[in-house]
Amino acid sequence: xxxxxxxxxxxxxxxxxxxxxxxxxxxxxxxxxxxxxxxxxxxxxxxxxxxxxxxxxxxxxxxxxxxxxxxxxxxxxxxxxxxxxxxxxxxxxxxxxxxxxxxxxxxxxxxxxxxxxxxxxxxxxxxxxxxxxxxxxxxxxxxxxxxxxxxxxxxxxxxxxxxxxxxxxxxxxxxxxxxxxxxxxxxxxxxxxxxxxxxxxxxxxxxxxxxxxxxxxxxxxxxxxxxxxxxxxxxxxxxxxxxxxxxxxxxxxxxxxxxxxxxxxxxxxxxxxxxxxxxxxxxxxxxxxxxxxxxxxxxxxxxxxxxxxxxxxxxxxxxxxxxxxxx
Ligand SMILES: [Zn+2]
Ligand SMILES: [Zn+2]
Numbered sequence: 576x577x578x579x580x581x582x583x584x585x586x587x588x589x590x591x592x593x594x595x596x597x598x599x600x601x602x603x604x605x606x607x608x609x610x611x612x613x614x615x616x617x618x619x620x621x622x623x624x625x626x627x628x629x630x631x632x633x634x635x636x637x638x639x640x641x642x643x644x645x646x647x648x649x650x651x652x653x654x655x656x657x658x659x660x661x662x663x664x665x666x667x668x669x670x671x672x673x674x675x676x677x678x679x680x681x682x683x684x685x686x687x688x689x690x691x692x693x694x695x696x697x698x699x700x701x702x703x704x705x706x707x708x709x710x711x712x713x714x715x716x717x718x719x720x721x722x723x724x725x726x727x728x729x730x731x732x733x734x735x736x737x738x739x740x741x742x743x744x745x746x747x748x749x750x751x752x753x754x755x756x757x758x759x760x761x762x763x764x765x766x767x768x769x770x771x772x773x774x775x776x777x778x779x780x781x782x783x784x785x786x787x788x789x790x791x792x793x794x795x796x797x798x799x800x801x802x803x804x805x806x807x808x809x810x811x812x813x814x815x816x817x818x819x820x821x822x823x824x825x826x827x828x829x830x831x832x833x834x835x836x837x838x839x840x841x842x843x844x845x846x847x848x849x850x851x852x853x854x855x856x857x858x859x860x861x862x863x864x865x866x867x868x869x870x871x872x873x874x875x876x877x878x879x880x881x882x883x884x885x886x887x888x889x890x891x892x893x894x895x896x897x898x899x900x901x902x
């Protein structure tokens with residue numbers, strides 16, 4: 576960022592009790608030449624050769640150089656957007672789809688997520704890490720080079736806060752993990768399972784909000800990427816690869832989706848939290864997209880036009896079909 580760029584700031588929404596990131600410098604992002612990609616070797620922006628690579632976001636909403644998170648004011652509270660925004664390059668191959676990444680490449684991506692998680696968890700300004708991927712023009716991504724992102728936030732975002740509150744209350748009242756219970760229920764029912772291996776299970780949750788929404792949940796109870804064993808890293812890579820292939824084979828074109836790696840907050844003890852990966856696809860049929868309109872965006876209530884049991888059966892039988900045990 577140049578000195579003349581306005582910094583982002585956080586403004587408190589007292590009605591919804593959440594921070595809004597005001598990042599006007601993102602409006603001034605230049606239109607890149609069509610035949611030039613900053614993520615490709617030769618651009619001068621990345622190493623000449625790489626497997627996977629962290630690229631600092633050129634127009635970060637959150638930056639460690641921003642003023643600290645220290646809310647001031649009464650009704651109109653404002654504070655600095657201190658944090659970090661990384662771009663995670665999955666491969667140096669511009670045209671490779673995430674569904675085409677070999678398993679061992681996913682393992683390298685997981686390795687990079689894990690390394691960056693450990694670094695940022697140790698930063699005193701970071702409270703939560705959102706590891707995610709937006710894919711597809713329908714999602715608003717025009718850069719085809721395979722990549723995801725990491726946002727390091729100085730606060731716990733509201734949806735994560737709700738999830739943490741639900742899980743911690745369940746843990747306190749029942750002395751058991753809510754995610755472990757959901758996973759056991761899904762495995763026992765079986766109708767919404769899609770693929771599985773020794774360490775992870777992929778299923779369409781009973782309570783899906785998005786068409787073909789999927790969760791990859793670890794069989795073992797642990798809270799974050801740094802807790803993954805070598806075997807679990809391998810198994811997660813394998814299931815990510817299978818799930819991405821299934822999504823792209825479902826309608827015969829790359830599925831526009833959001834992927835979020837859910838882990839415990841950076842600070843404090845959260846024994847009730849359970850590592851999982853969420854997929855939120857927005858294609859509800861070969862020709863129709865799911866739009867988040869008034870009822871979803873303005874009221875927070877989702878209408879799902881698909882039935883999880885039916886979609887799961889279709890995805891279960893979509894190539895590649897998992898040869899390993901589902902239960
Ligand atoms: Zn590229
Ligand atoms: Zn658990």
